[in-house]
Amino acid sequence: MTPLGCCLFDTAIGACGMAWTRDAIAGVQLPEATREGTRRRLCRAFGEVPQGEPPAFVQQAISRIQALLQGTRDDLVDLPLDFSGVPEFHRRVYEVARAIPPGEVLTYGEVARRLGEPGAARAVGQALGRNPFAPVVPCHRVLAAGGRSGGFSAEGGADTKLKMLEIEAARFGGTPGLFDAP
Template identity: 45%
Template sequence: MQVMTFETALGRFGIGWTDRGLARVLLPGDDEPTMLERLLWDGATVGEPDRAIGSLVDRIEDYAEGERVSFDDVALDFGAAPDFHRRAYDLLVKVRWGETLTYGDLARRLGDANLSRAVGRAMGANPIPLVVPCHRVLASNGKPGGFSAPGGAASKVRMLALEGVSIGAPVGQLSFGFS
């Protein structure tokens, strides 16, 4: 895996990629040495982005500035992620900018409403947050629920605010904040 860090309006991001696609995203919250240590732990090396990774970096920078972006064309490498997690991530990448759903909604789409906790574990293990938008998954009461990135739920709320989502609005709906 090759890795790099880069600065955005939200702070420093880290990413890692393989020949198969994007394998890691680290959200802002750690300083560069800590982020590199986390990215380089398994034999990874600092790399130079190719055209596809360069385009991804540009889109993440645009996202951090509040621009509507899509990551639909990004090839993803989930490595050894369990099958259930992969199935959850495959469904989650279809949730668009400004949309939300609950852990239960995602569990039902996976075939069993009783899988909400398993969905939560999959979201917590998501190696590619933002691109696989686990920040768009909320608790059944419309509150943010957990978020394993630095800053926890406050980071999740901040990311959703960039997308025009107001926590407390009905799940699945936008709040445009018009005054």
């Protein structure tokens, strides 16, 4: 479904963007180096969507994302997402990722096993690399084997991913030290 509007909003990690349909979030854009860069990337994903005042459900989503990126624990699982145009495998990956609570992580391989496809770790990583809903679909909570950060398609790459995990006080394997992993 074509988004009806979009807006930029400030967070603890920079200016994010959001596009929406009548009753769901069409996409969320993590910060680029500049506000204009964030807007351009949002437009690349959705076309020239008019900027506007977000409806109430989008304003609530923005407030919750802002709080999450300041360290408030909120899994955001009840936020409505527009999955039209999202491939079925990606949807399944996103459902598993959405079930990861703030402060916890899984590996790409663990996500693949939860999908019943233990050999699909690389495909899981590719699906998460195309995630149009970060951080509502918290792809930053999925790591490579051994606690390594793995890739991250947002501006700043793995550094942004690790910053988001640090904000959440994430632990790997139930113990502190995530950020000391090789």
